[in-house]
Amino acid sequence: MRCEGVGGYFWNSFAIVIPAVLISTAVGALNGYALTKWRFKGSELVFALMLFGCFIPFQVVLLPMAQTLGWLGLSSSRAGLILVHVVFGIAFTTLFFRNFYVGIPNELVSAAKLDGAGFFRIFWRILLPVSAPIIVVSVIWQFTQIWNDFLFGVAFSAHDTQPVTVALNNLVNTSTGVREYNADMAAAMIAALPTLVVYVLAGKYFVRGLTAGSVKG
Amino acid sequence: MAALEIHNVRKEFGSERVLKDVSISIDSGEFLILVGPSGCGKSTLMNAIAGLEPVTSGNIYIDGKDVTWRTPAERDIAMVFQSYALYPSMTVRHNISFGLEMRKVPKAEREAAVERVADLLQISHLLERKPAQLSGGKRQRVAMGRALAREPKVYLFDEPLSNLDAKLRVDMRTEIKKLHPRLGTTIVYVTHDQVEAMTLADCIAVMRDGHILQLGSPDEVYNNPVDMFVAGFMGSPSMNFIRATLEADGDGYALRIATPDEVDLLLPWPNGPPYGRAGGAARQAGDSRPAA
Numbered sequence: 001m002r003c004e005g006v007g008g009y010f011w012n013s014f015a016i017v018i019p020a021v022l023i024s025t026a027v028g029a030l031n032g033y034a035l036t037k038w039r040f041k042g043s044e045l046v047f048a049l050m051l052f053g054c055f056i057p058f059q060v061v062l063l064p065m066a067q068t069l070g071w072l073g074l075s076s077s078r079a080g081l082i083l084v085h086v087v088f089g090i091a092f093t094t095l096f097f098r099n100f101y102v103g104i105p106n107e108l109v110s111a112a113k114l115d116g117a118g119f120f121r122i123f124w125r126i127l128l129p130v131s132a133p134i135i136v137v138s139v140i141w142q143f144t145q146i147w148n149d150f151l152f153g154v155a156f157s158a159h160d161t162q163p164v165t166v167a168l169n170n171l172v173n174t175s176t177g178v179r180e181y182n183a184d185m186a187a188a189m190i191a192a193l194p195t196l197v198v199y200v201l202a203g204k205y206f207v208r209g210l211t212a213g214s215v216k217g
Numbered sequence: 218m219a220a221l222e223i224h225n226v227r228k229e230f231g232s233e234r235v236l237k238d239v240s241i242s243i244d245s246g247e248f249l250i251l252v253g254p255s256g257c258g259k260s261t262l263m264n265a266i267a268g269l270e271p272v273t274s275g276n277i278y279i280d281g282k283d284v285t286w287r288t289p290a291e292r293d294i295a296m297v298f299q300s301y302a303l304y305p306s307m308t309v310r311h312n313i314s315f316g317l318e319m320r321k322v323p324k325a326e327r328e329a330a331v332e333r334v335a336d337l338l339q340i341s342h343l344l345e346r347k348p349a350q351l352s353g354g355k356r357q358r359v360a361m362g363r364a365l366a367r368e369p370k371v372y373l374f375d376e377p378l379s380n381l382d383a384k385l386r387v388d389m390r391t392e393i394k395k396l397h398p399r400l401g402t403t404i405v406y407v408t409h410d411q412v413e414a415m416t417l418a419d420c421i422a423v424m425r426d427g428h429i430l431q432l433g434s435p436d437e438v439y440n441n442p443v444d445m446f447v448a449g450f451m452g453s454p455s456m457n458f459i460r461a462t463l464e465a466d467g468d469g470y471a472l473r474i475a476t477p478d479e480v481d482l483l484l485p486w487p488n489g490p491p492y493g494r495a496g497g498a499a500r501q502a503g504d505s506r507p508a509a
């Protein structure tokens with residue numbers, strides 16, 4: 001344990017969590033949109049396979065994932081850890097967005113198609129503006145999951161790219177002599193703080209019913 | 218040249234056959250009204266024309282070009298949806314101008330088009346509102362406005378006036394009636410309103426269970442229905458049916474109408490030999506001749 005404390009690891013966590021949350025939410029939104037509004041043969045099957053991803057225990061994929069990261073030349077790097085979190089997160093974010101977009105009337109997309117808008121334009125102009133509630137859900141969920149992750153962090157990071165959860169464990173396990181409970185507790189609080197802040201801030205924007213009035217009734 | 222030609226179109230959802238060999242051909246600038254009981258496939262046919270649902274078989278031609286596999290945007294069609302389908306995040310103004318923006322119409326022209334349809338539909342004071350802040354009838358007018366702002370090859374209107382109050386409906390009907398020759402655009406229009414059908418249409422198509430039963434002018438469909446379903450469906454109040462027997466009467470024929478406890482009523486058959494209708498005779502309600 002070096003003596004600069006958990007500060008550096010705290011920022012490490014942010015550097016991993018923020019891109020991972022943004023990418024997995026964006027990909028999940030596009031997936032959900034394509035799977036509901038641009039159905040193709042086998043889109044239900046694709047969705048079922050993605051759902052499967054929600055039930056795979058993380059431990060099962062540690063070895064194949066390490067292998068894959070090695071092949072990609074991303075072992076022990078921040079980018080590698082982000083990739084792992086994105087791949088795992090997509091199953092959940094796709095599920096969220098798919099279930100949300102199923103409830104948005106298909107006629108909205110039909111009308112936009114007749115108006116001459118294409119795939120991305122319809123997503124950007126019609127669907128995204130009403131997706132705030134589900135974006136908040138996805139961000140909260142992904143942030144919590146990835147911030148609190150220990151297993152991937154300990155398995156796929158080097159000493160200088162460790163997230164704060166791993167550093168916290170090292171701090172508590174490696175201190176010798178009298179246990180510094182105050183320091184341990186302080187580190188634990190710091191590690192828990194961002195998730196709390198996300199809940200408090202994002203919860204405010206958890207608005208429902210934005211699509212009211214677009215269709216009859 | 219036919220502006221819109223539908224040739225043997227079939228549509229199946231899984232095993233459910235919703236459109237069964239529908240063929241329609243209308244000339245440029247004609248006003249076609251689709252009527253039929255709920256669930257007979259009117260909206261499905263509209264979606265097929267718009268290209269929103271691929272047809273199972275058959276062909277659709279617009280302006281002589283086969284558009285069966287063209288995208289909705291390429292077909293150049295404007296549609297009013299039965300459920301309005303207004304964009305929830307946009308103001309009324311943007312809802313109306315969105316289609317023009319997508320087609321790269323300059324801003325000044327877009328603004329002018331918005332003002333024009335807003336005036337026409339009396340929604341000028343609502344332009345900055347969101348759809349959620351409007352009543353059903355106002356939403357329906359915005360949906361109309363969104364279609365009318367564009368100048369497409371074909372307009373598709375799926376029950377565009379169903380949610381308006383009686384007075385506004387009559388006003389809008391008059392507006393559409395006046396608008397149609399001015400625009401000169403081909404219109405396909407679905408309605409459950411008999412008056413709308415009889416007054417607006419150049420041509421009425423009566424549908425049932427995915428079939429077109431009769432396609433003809435309002436006069437033809439009303440006075441010369443092909444079968445008892447069409448006869449009973451058109452007209453309000455609807456036609457009375459009286460069972461009668463056809464029999465020889467001197468040189469011609471006569472209809473014998475059984476009237477219990479009284480002498481049977483014998484009506485001379487108008488002219489020529491009867492064909493196709495023996496066994497049942499129909500007459501329009503409100504006909505001046507006395508009913509049995």
Ligand SMILES: Nc1ncnc2c1ncn2[C@@H]1O[C@H](COP(=O)(O)OP(=O)(O)OP(=O)(O)O)[C@@H](O)[C@H]1O
Nearest residue numbers: 230233235253254255256257258259260261262299
């Ligand atoms: N996506 C779909 N999947 C399966 N069946 C469908 C689908 N869309 C429509 N149908 C069926 O097709 C039939 C015709 O529906 P459609 O909406 O065209 O009726 P309609 O004539 O417009 O009725 P209404 O006058 O009530 O609007 C209905 O029986 C309906 O259940």
Ligand SMILES: [Mg+2]
Nearest residue numbers: 259260299375
């Ligand atoms: Mg319908």
